[in-house]
Amino acid sequence: MDITILKSTIDNDQKSIAVTGSKSESNRLLLLKALYPGISIENLSNSDDSVLMQNALESKDEVIDIHHAGTAMRFLTAYFSIQENREVILTGSSRMKERPIQILVDALRQLGADINYLDKEGFPPLRISGKKLTNSKVILKANVSSQYISALLLIASKLDYGLELILDGKITSVPYIKMTLSLLNEIGIETEFKDNQITVQAQTSNLKPQTLTVESDWSSVSYFYSVVALSEVGTKLSLSSYKKDSLQGDSILSEVYKTFGVETNFEASTITLHKSTNANQKLSIHLDLSNAPDIAQTIAVTAFGLGIACDLTGLHTLKIKETDRLVALKTELEKFGADISITDTSLHLKSSKVIKSNISVATYNDHRMAMAFAPLALTTSIHIQNADVVSKSYPQFWEDFKAIGFNLK
Known part of the structure; x- marks a missing residue:
């Protein structure tokens, strides 16, 4: 199944999503x-x-x-x-x-x-x-x-x-x-x-x-961090069920995305993401993701969408995932106009103000390729090939995406 996501905006009303267990x-x-x-x-x-x-x-x-x-x-x-x-x-x-x-x-x-x-x-x-x-x-x-x-x-x-x-x-x-x-x-x-x-x-x-x-999956919530980061200041989104003292390495998202202007509020078992400021486009982000490599794709796409340079290291395990994720990221981001280079262990993205439209994203049988690129629809219309690959980790992803205001067909 292929999906086209028309250029979208998130509904002004604060939305709430229950994410599947980790x-x-x-x-x-x-x-x-x-x-x-x-x-x-x-x-x-x-x-x-x-x-x-x-x-x-x-x-x-x-x-x-x-x-x-x-x-x-x-x-x-x-x-x-x-x-x-x-x-x-x-x-x-x-x-x-x-x-x-x-x-x-x-x-x-x-x-x-x-x-x-x-x-x-x-x-x-x-x-x-x-x-x-x-x-x-x-x-x-x-x-x-x-x-x-x-x-x-x-x-x-x-x-x-x-x-x-x-x-x-x-x-x-x-x-x-x-x-x-x-x-x-x-x-x-x-x-x-x-x-x-x-x-x-x-x-x-x-x-x-x-x-x-089981606590809800932090890797899965990364895509909603990207959504909020790429949205207007004031956008809010609530997700459950999450713990402040999580066992999951990807819970560093709450700190990482402060750089992109997203604040995280913990209340009971719910987190609320709030776009409080616009990220400084002169920023250059440097992150060692050796303890959380599964969020590298999301962060790279967020940075590209915001026109921010980023250097991500500690990515040596990405080459033996569902696909070689470093090569896949480079190939697909370049379609949108990104200036990007990779090594066997790192990714280096230069800032860019141009995002090409109506690009078709190949997913390589990799659920995270589909979900990481989906938030770019806040900047331009995109096509996701083999979109149902998301069922590997998050079967209701597209339903949740539609519920917060994305225009899918």
């Missing part, structure tokens, strides 16, 4: 619920990724296909490696078969896992023969995707002696690691994160029945 929290809790059935989950994400994760955990089939769901691929590789006397083939889309997983497989093999590649060495599909893992210590490069680390931490309490994880070097995406550890603590599992060592204690007894509520 995909990151949901997928972690779904795996923990599979390990500890006494857990119940409220406000679960309705994203494709979380549906695929849930279906995979409940499936009795030999072949498990998780399509584009990268988080599910990493978490399920760890999960099935400890399912004794069960053998599965874990596969995905053609893009998933190009996304590396050797670092995680090697780490699980250090613990004693029986995992084999069925096609290209270091990439899915995988044949996993579940067994009791008897080792308890893993050494891992610290700058790898936090999903590899979280996958190990999520199964750690089910190992006979728990897990001692040594991270070698500078750690990236620390908030996502802390999210995993906080959720483990919340259900009653003891952990410690000191310097470059993480320890998770074995859980030998059953956990007490409990209900956990």
Whole structure:
């Protein structure tokens, strides 16, 4: 499905939107619920990724296909490696078969896992023969995707002696690691994160029945921060359900978008975004997003729409996402007239006052490409190809966009 968004303005009446639960929290809790059935989950994400994760955990089939769901691929590789006397083939889309997983497989093999590649060495599909893992210590490069680390931490309490994880070097995406550890603590599992060592204690007894509520997704709210930033001064938008002391790394949005003139007010479980001033177009924004790479696309598009230069670093994980997001961003922003350059780890955008009209944005099977570019319709009419790709993380995105005043067809 393609969508045309005519040049739009946000309705003057303050709008309120309920955003689906965090995909990151949901997928972690779904795996923990599979390990500890006494857990119940409220406000679960309705994203494709979380549906695929849930279906995979409940499936009795030999072949498990998780399509584009990268988080599910990493978490399920760890999960099935400890399912004794069960053998599965874990596969995905053609893009998933190009996304590396050797670092995680090697780490699980250090613990004693029986995992084999069925096609290209270091990439899915995988044949996993579940067994009791008897080792308890893993050494891992610290700058790898936090999903590899979280996958190990999520199964750690089910190992006979728990897990001692040594991270070698500078750690990236620390908030996502802390999210995993906080959720483990919340259900009653003891952990410690000191310097470059993480320890998770074995859980030998059953956990007490409990209900956990998933916070709404901060990555998803980034697009509404962009909307407010690109709107007139005075624009307000309320979104639920959010916490001021969020576990999600992308909650830095509330600080980042002050630069673009957007203030965030927390009240109970609702945030209200308010465009209080116009951003200074002479600004040049410099951000290290190594702890929140998923909001890089949104920030780059916002800066371009406002004519502000920006330098974003810490983006090395973007090359192995649903697409190479750095190349995709450069290609699509250049269509609008942007002067942009990239490296393997950074993006550099020069200020520009010209935005070309009626551009067709390719989305590369990447939900974040579709949603990050949508707010540019506040400056010019645009076309979004394969617009239904948003269902990967935010199925009702276009309905919510229309509800706040965007003219879609």
